[in-house]
Amino acid sequence: xxxxxxxxxxxxxxxxxxxxxxLLTGTARYTDDMVLPGMVHAAILRSTHAHARIRRIDxxxxxxxxxxxxxxxxxxxxxxxxxVPCLWLVPDTNxxxxxxxxxxxxxxxxxxxxxxxxxxxxxxxxxxxxxxIAVDYERLPAVVDPKKAAEPGAPQLHDVAPxxxxxxxxxxxxxxxxxxxxxxxxxxxxxxxxxxIPTAMEPRSALAHFVPATxxxxxxxxxxxxxxxxxxxxxxxxxxxxRLRVIAPEVGGGFGSKIAQYPGDLITVxxxxxxxxxxxxxxxxxxxxxxxxxxxxxxxxxxxxxxRDGRVTGLRCTVWAGMGGYLSxxxxxxxxxxxxxxxxxxxxxxxxxxxxxxxxxNTTPVxxxxxxxxxxxxxxxxxxxxxxxxxxxxxxxxxxxxxxIPPFENGHDVVTGLKYDSGNYEGALAKALTHVDYDGxxxxxxxxxxxxxxxxxxxxxxxxxxxxxxxxxxxxVGFQGGLWESAIVRFHPSGKVNVxxxxxPHGQGEETTFAQIVADxxxxxxxxxxxxxxxxENTPMGWGTYGSRTTAVGGAALAVATRKIKEKAKLLASxxxxxxxxxxxxxxxxxxxxxxxxxxxxxxDIALLANVAWNLPQGMEPxxxxxxxxxxxxxxYPFGAHVAVVEIDAETGHVQLTRYVAVDDCGPQINPxxxxxQVHGGVVQGIGQALWEQAVYDDNGQLLxxxxxxxxxxxxxxxxxxEVLSTVxxxxxxxxxxxxxxxAGTIASTCAVYNAVxxxxxxxxxxxxxxxxxxxxxxxxxxxxxxxx
Amino acid sequence: MKLPVTITVNGxxxxxxxxPRLLLVHFLRDVAxxxxxxxxxxxxxxxxxxxxVDGIAVKSCTCLAAQADGSDIxxxxxxxxxxxxxxxxxxxxxxxxxxxxxxxxxxxxAAHELLxxxxxxxxxxxxxxxxxxxxxxxxxxxIVRAVQHAAAAAxxxx
Numbered sequence: 001x002x003x004x005x006x007x008x009x010x011x012x013x014x015x016x017x018x019x020x021x022x023l024l025t026g027t028a029r030y031t032d033d034m035v036l037p038g039m040v041h042a043a044i045l046r047s048t049h050a051h052a053r054i055r056r057i058d059x060x061x062x063x064x065x066x067x068x069x070x071x072x073x074x075x076x077x078x079x080x081x082x083x084v085p086c087l088w089l090v091p092d093t094n095x096x097x098x099x100x101x102x103x104x105x106x107x108x109x110x111x112x113x114x115x116x117x118x119x120x121x122x123x124x125x126x127x128x129x130x131x132x133i134a135v136d137y138e139r140l141p142a143v144v145d146p147k148k149a150a151e152p153g154a155p156q157l158h159d160v161a162p163x164x165x166x167x168x169x170x171x172x173x174x175x176x177x178x179x180x181x182x183x184x185x186x187x188x189x190x191x192x193x194x195x196x197i198p199t200a201m202e203p204r205s206a207l208a209h210f211v212p213a214t215x216x217x218x219x220x221x222x223x224x225x226x227x228x229x230x231x232x233x234x235x236x237x238x239x240x241x242x243r244l245r246v247i248a249p250e251v252g253g254g255f256g257s258k259i260a261q262y263p264g265d266l267i268t269v270x271x272x273x274x275x276x277x278x279x280x281x282x283x284x285x286x287x288x289x290x291x292x293x294x295x296x297x298x299x300x301x302x303x304x305x306x307x308r309d310g311r312v313t314g315l316r317c318t319v320w321a322g323m324g325g326y327l328s329x330x331x332x333x334x335x336x337x338x339x340x341x342x343x344x345x346x347x348x349x350x351x352x353x354x355x356x357x358x359x360x361x362n363t364t365p366v367x368x369x370x371x372x373x374x375x376x377x378x379x380x381x382x383x384x385x386x387x388x389x390x391x392x393x394x395x396x397x398x399x400x401x402x403x404x405i406p407p408f409e410n411g412h413d414v415v416t417g418l419k420y421d422s423g424n425y426e427g428a429l430a431k432a433l434t435h436v437d438y439d440g441x442x443x444x445x446x447x448x449x450x451x452x453x454x455x456x457x458x459x460x461x462x463x464x465x466x467x468x469x470x471x472x473x474x475x476x477v478g479f480q481g482g483l484w485e486s487a488i489v490r491f492h493p494s495g496k497v498n499v500x501x502x503x504x505p506h507g508q509g510e511e512t513t514f515a516q517i518v519a520d521x522x523x524x525x526x527x528x529x530x531x532x533x534x535x536x537e538n539t540p541m542g543w544g545t546y547g548s549r550t551t552a553v554g555g556a557a558l559a560v561a562t563r564k565i566k567e568k569a570k571l572l573a574s575x576x577x578x579x580x581x582x583x584x585x586x587x588x589x590x591x592x593x594x595x596x597x598x599x600x601x602x603x604x605d606i607a608l609l610a611n612v613a614w615n616l617p618q619g620m621e622p623x624x625x626x627x628x629x630x631x632x633x634x635x636x637y638p639f640g641a642h643v644a645v646v647e648i649d650a651e652t653g654h655v656q657l658t659r660y661v662a663v664d665d666c667g668p669q670i671n672p673x674x675x676x677x678q679v680h681g682g683v684v685q686g687i688g689q690a691l692w693e694q695a696v697y698d699d700n701g702q703l704l705x706x707x708x709x710x711x712x713x714x715x716x717x718x719x720x721x722x723e724v725l726s727t728v729x730x731x732x733x734x735x736x737x738x739x740x741x742x743x744a745g746t747i748a749s750t751c752a753v754y755n756a757v758x759x760x761x762x763x764x765x766x767x768x769x770x771x772x773x774x775x776x777x778x779x780x781x782x783x784x785x786x787x788x789x
Numbered sequence: 790m791k792l793p794v795t796i797t798v799n800g801x802x803x804x805x806x807x808x809p810r811l812l813l814v815h816f817l818r819d820v821a822x823x824x825x826x827x828x829x830x831x832x833x834x835x836x837x838x839x840x841x842v843d844g845i846a847v848k849s850c851t852c853l854a855a856q857a858d859g860s861d862i863x864x865x866x867x868x869x870x871x872x873x874x875x876x877x878x879x880x881x882x883x884x885x886x887x888x889x890x891x892x893x894x895x896x897x898x899a900a901h902e903l904l905x906x907x908x909x910x911x912x913x914x915x916x917x918x919x920x921x922x923x924x925x926x927x928x929x930x931x932i933v934r935a936v937q938h939a940a941a942a943a944x945x946x947x
Contacts, residue, residue, distance in 0.1 A: 016885075020882045025868075026823065026866040201837060201923065202827070253925050284831045507890065677885050680927055680931065683928060684929070715929075716915070722928060
């Protein structure tokens with residue numbers, strides 16, 4: 001027998017996803033698809049007022065309605081549910097947490113605040129009975145704009161925060177006063193990062209089954225982080241963690257909106273605890289828009305100091321970040337840690353200072369939304385880069401080139417205190433510009449203008465922070481948990497492998513990419529590896545899938561576990577081959593004595609012999625399995641450069657996105673097809689913010705964009721193909737060099753498109769338009785300038 | 790009051806008494822027990838609930854079960870035959886035309902309608918044809934490719 005060449009690596013290959021057959025045939029099971037014997041249905045009555053005192057709730061008619069088993073209000077929850085916890089307590093911010101009850105007591109603080117719950121035999125009966133509950137509200141004045149809410153005299157939401165300020169966080173580095181004192185050029189802007197609604201296609205759902213006889217709770221839940229839900233549900237209900245099982249079955253997208261510990265889930269749990277029956281609650285889309293978290297919602301006052309030759313010397317800003325009526329699970333960390341620390345982006349900016357005010361408003365609570373803090377930082381920075389270009393007369397690309405951090409492979413300290421891992425920002429920018437033919441486009445733009453056509457080119461370079469993160473840092477910044485991941489890799493006697501992970505992918509395809517990692521590391525067939533996730537009862541602890549961390553942290557845990565397995569396998573091979581362990585070589589899943597490759601043990605041989613344990617070396621435990629807990633030494637910092645090209649119809653204000661080029665660097669790609677898919681989706685969500693999406697509240701706090709008929713997520717017919725390219729700069733500290741790609745597209749694309757539109761409008765001297773850049777807003781901006789002229 | 794209906798779903802006739810207000814999508818999910826058909830909104834925007842009613846794509850949240858009395862329904866569960874994926878299912882798999890999979894059943898059946906009516910659509914026709922179905926994960930690009938692939942496969946089979 002001869003050793004054949006190792007098969008070409010499955011790491012890096014764009015194989016088809018194993019998740020897909022069940023999803024394509026309708027056999028996948030999401031939470032709302034679950035049915036249990038004796039299951040009953042909950043429906044939640046939600047506040048119709050943004051701010052009101054509850055005088056009285058009459059549930060008697062509802063309780064007597066057909067099929068209704070129970071109606072509960074805050075009074076019933078009093079001794080069952082503690083308040084919903086906030087789990088990111090950013091230190092040194094004077095954090096003031098308004099009590100967040102699953103069922104509102106005395107006061108409602110946003111349209112959608114839960115007031116009562118009906119449990120009935122059928123969902124139709126439960127919803128019918130909602131109409132029979134009479135709530136006597138005393139309306140209170142409401143405030144929805146974060147900046148206005150922070151002004152004196154604004155309506156107040158929580159007694160603990162008399163000025164509505166939930167927290168005030170600052171970051172500073174370098175001598176900002178000196179930077180502005182000596183500035184040759186100063187540019188300013190007020191940027192509104194409008195409120196967005198994540199709109200994962202699957203609405204949220206919970207199925208709770210509490211068994212009074214055992215005191216055990218099983219909760220099926222649409223969540224990105226079942227282990228955190230178990231932890232937080234235990235805190236709120238008092239059910240010990242060992243009797244609490246959370247299962248995230250198939251989850252239909254999240255984008256941050258399935259991180260939080262939600263009132264609706266806890267209410268469902270309470271209903272099951274009280275009735276001793278399985279209770280299911282599934283929100284409608286309109287309910288989702290009111291009660292599932294929103295994202296962004298910043299008002300940013302920003303100014304940048306620069307030299308006449310376009311070198312940025314300082315960035316100073318104040319941000320009012322709307323938090324909604326209550327602080328959601330991770331909300332305080334998003335406009336602070338995940339935003340402010342990234343203020344200098346990919347540039348050498350010697351001084352920055354930011355003040356962030358987290359402000360309570362009478363709106364749906366805000367949480368992470370794809371990018372979570374980094375899009376808000378990137379937009380600010382990239383917008384200001386274009387303003388510096390305008391003020392200095394330089395090309396926007398040239399301004400970026402003059403400020404970019406030069407390539408580095410192993411660490412670069414930035415002014416906010418972070419250490420970026422690796423980067424080649426110029427390389428990504430050059431690749432994007434070459435691909436799009438930037439110079440050619442500029443020439444075309446000039447020609448087009450002569451003929452009354454308005455083409456715009458927008459550039460955004462970015463670096464983001466993901467792979468969250470070292471647990472020591474998590475603790476230092478107030479995150480009430482760790483940020484490590486764990487994995488168990490188990491060989492069966494047959495040589496097949498089960499992988500158990502604590503992370504919880506929900507559409508990103510890690511069942512496939514993690515199998516690729518394991519197959520590659522262990523030299524087994526990719527189809528011999530099954531990845532199991534989403535059930536706290538049979539997976540090890542993990543802190544969840546968000547912040548582009550699952551592959552960056554969970555993937556690392558997996559790699560480390562496989563390497564432990566190889567160590568043990570090598571010991572057993574040395575025993576079986578009767579050679580010193582130092583003399584054993586490994587290649588392509590085979591162990592052999594150095595120089596004698598024809599006599600070998602495959603990893604499957606070793607797995608069988610380790611499992612039957614007939615002949616193990618002295619002291620070796622049976623089995624071939626490894627567990628790893630991986631706590632990353634640093635964050636990872638993906639980066640890239642995006643270019644958008646638009647054409648504007650000056651008579652209608654319509655923006656046509658004609659080309660979009662994305663160059664992203666997430667390190668080595670495990671599956672380039674999946675990476676490309678992540679970029680497509682991310683870019684399109686960012687385009688949505690630039691052009692179409694906005695959660696609109698009226699002054700009374702009514703959500704005007706309260707359904708999918710009113711809130712405009714991108715549809716197929718309004719988009720061009722995204723041209724996806726990449727560069728590869730490995731992370732020096734990661735076992736596989738990988739960085740994460742889930743959010744990159746969203747972080748870069750909003751500003752690339754915005755800059756393109758503003759570039760197209762240069763002849764009209766339009767300085768700023770509030771997003772989304774709808775035809776009406778663009779047309780008005782043009783008209784205002786024409787009138788002014 | 791209940792109405793008697795007989796609805797054939799994926800070749801199996803179901804005779805049931807239903808509330809007049811029961812939506813077809815709820816009949817499929819809760820009465821027929823076929824949960825492949827999804828509910829993504831309550832305003833007939835998202836298309837996740839798209840099924841074939843007598844061969845024509847319909848958003849099953851816009852149709853009462855009573856209106857479907859006597860109809861022949863194909864849901865995503867009924868698209869593959871004899872364990873063989875339909876060309877569209879195969880194409881979505883081959884081109885990474887899905888991520889979280891929630892919009893996928895409706896998207897596949899809307900694409901089925903497009904191919905039934907348009908044959909070999911251009912990318913623009915595909916984008917226009919699928920504008921009633923929303924996806925938040927893929928940016929639609931690979932869905933367009935999937936439909937192109939399926940159309941090409943069907944063309945090859947003719």
